[in-house]
Amino acid sequence: MENGQACGAPLNPAIVFDMVQAVQKTAALKAAIDLDIFRAVGQGPGDVPSIAKHAKASERGIRILCDFLVINGLLVKEGNSYKHTPNSAAFLDPSSPACIASVAQFMTNPALIDTLAGLAEVVRQGRTILPGEGSVEPENPLWVEFAEKMAPMMGPMAGPLGAVVLEGHEGPMHVLDIAAGHGLFGIEIAKQNKQARVTGLDWAPVLRVALKNAEKAGVQDRYNMLPGSAFDVDFGGPYDAVLLTNFLHHFDKPTCVGLLKKVHSSLKPGGRAATLEFVPNEDRVSPPMPAGFAMTMLTTTAAGDAYPFSELHSMYEEAGFKGTKAHPIPMSPHTIVMGNA
Amino acid sequence: MENGQACGAPLNPAIVFDMVQAVQKTAALKAAIDLDIFRAVGQGPGDVPSIAKHAKASERGIRILCDFLVINGLLVKEGNSYKHTPNSAAFLDPSSPACIASVAQFMTNPALIDTLAGLAEVVRQGRTILPGEGSVEPENPLWVEFAEKMAPMMGPMAGPLGAVVLEGHEGPMHVLDIAAGHGLFGIEIAKQNKQARVTGLDWAPVLRVALKNAEKAGVQDRYNMLPGSAFDVDFGGPYDAVLLTNFLHHFDKPTCVGLLKKVHSSLKPGGRAATLEFVPNEDRVSPPMPAGFAMTMLTTTAAGDAYPFSELHSMYEEAGFKGTKAHPIPMSPHTIVMGNA
DSSP states (O other), rough: OOOTTOTTOOTTTTHHHHHHHHHHHHHHHHHHTTTHHHHHHSSOOOBBHHHHHHTOHHHHHHHHHHHHHHTTTSSEEEEEEEEOOHHHHTTTTTSTTTHHHHHHHHHHHHHHHHHGGHHHHHHHHOOOOTTTTTGTTTTHHHHHHHHHHSSHHHHHHHHHHHHHHTTTTOEEEEEETOTTTTTTHHHHHHHHOOOOOEEEEEEEEEHHHHHHHHHHTOGGGEEEEEEEEETOOOOOOOOOEEEEEEEESSSOHHHHHHHHHHHHHHHHEEEEEEEEEEEEOTTSSSSSHHHHHHHHHHHHHHSSOOOOOHHHHHHHHHTTEEEEEEETTTTTSEEEEEEEE | OOOTTTOOOOOOHHHHHHHHHHHHHHHHHHHHHTTTTTHHHSOOOOOOHHHHHHHHHHHHHHHHHHHHHHHHTTTEEETTTTEEEEEHHHTOOOTTTTTHHHHHHHHHHHHHHHGGGGGHHHHHSSSSSSTTTTTSSOOOTTHHHHHHHHHHHHHHHHHHHHHHHHHTOOOEEEEEEEEEETOOHHHHHHHHHEEEEEEEOOOOHHHHHHHHHHHHHTTTGEEEEEOOTTTTTTOOOEEEEEETTOGGGOOOOHHHHHHHHHHHHEEEEEEEEEEEEOOOOOSSSHHHHHHHHHHHHHOOOSSSOOOOOHHHHHHHHHOOEEEEEEEEEESSSSSEEEEEE
């Protein structure tokens, strides 16, 4: 969406109505995934009766839902038939290897979005109104679902992250993957460097998902598990590299600095700490996706944020790291931030 | 949003993520209205501490919420201060006469949008999962709120509707305003024609809102009330014109035809019946706002729809009307459809 500042643009309340009704978009996408609409469209012929039959749903409902997906650019309509757009074919049809439908299911988990109904109260209090520490409450089952469903979004980041962490680093190494989740980042290191051993740290039920992925990748012999909280367990080590992916954003700055100090002390001299983060520009309002991620942190955590690079840099420096640099991942909303012990 | 069919556009999952997280936009706009953020921004100076003080809210919450509004084009950020866009100044600051914040509050009424959480089931069943007939259940208190809060959206349509209904018609006349709501359409007729008498039909608690508006406009002496359901009460008459605004879309075609026949029989020969509707093109997927309105009808009614002109035309013809024409209202998503008895 364009910033509404353009000179001379006529006043138009459409931007307000579009935002008011945006909740319909989330619901429509979720319903279409739940009803397997995108598979039906991909299989053809794409007319209302055949999609309704596939979805075991009414023709009125299917027609209005599919029209709504067309209006929002996720399908096209030719006569009375619906066809994929290139994006829906690639990212929403379960027959596509790039399908991210499970990501959409995770991101619309009621445990995450129901709190939006109380957003005014969240803003008043300045923190999640979920119980305790919100999404990072110990042993929150949300993270098993994250591990299971977010892999299609995070998988494409693993290659670039591995390349940055391993650059100029050959031979045997030991890597700690904090908040391993699906484990794909540590597993990628083990794939790119056959002499790397990886220790995944996360809640025990989450690590079971990571171990399955390590087995699929054939690296389970070099994959160890360290179950528990990153704030409580002894990291062991010393490590050549520590991965901290999608983690710092859940916490306030002092907590991040404390954790980074613990990471620093677990690294060999010259070892590397690499975070994967949504890093907005210093204005905190661009680009839209990393900047907008702060809203998710407001609603689901006590003090998390989408930190601009200057703030991540100062956390790293305060924890004792040197030469901290940002490596944006092209064509993605993610940035790798890496510092040296 | 553009239809995603453009040739050669690179694949980009951003369209999917944007739709997944659209629910945050609705929540953010509603929270900003509830916290009176747009008034605070208008009064200045627009920094986080002063907005937080005005809203009695946390600085973390205000900063993240206001950044989110900037990302979505509803505010601008200059340094650390937030300013209005032309659209937010006109349509969201309560000090603006064109403010439509109350419209946003009606459209985000939990009675209307909570059902979106069950959209897959709605699509399966092909009808609202709200009790009974959904939003048109008799005496639904929703319509008092509609009458009170939707006037800023509907007010600007009253002038054009009045002009179409009154064109070439002078002198004494009697007009029936079915589903009068706020009453603004019938009141406009009484304002444009000092010899017009208007009868407003709606549930009694709704008509109290209409009467207040008639008093404000100084036309209460020519404003009569007919409380009840349009399907049950005797219309009386005969009338020179009948208004049917924002009403037919709630019902299926046979119900609409039945009601239009009742309207026809209450009109003098040559009398006019004027509906105000969201009328999409025949493809039912454009323009976005009238076409997208079908989703609201799917989720909140048993059989309503956003009818293309061809379908409204055939309903009118079947009910005995002649010369039915569409009069789109410029710069609005609404169309007037008028036929002659």
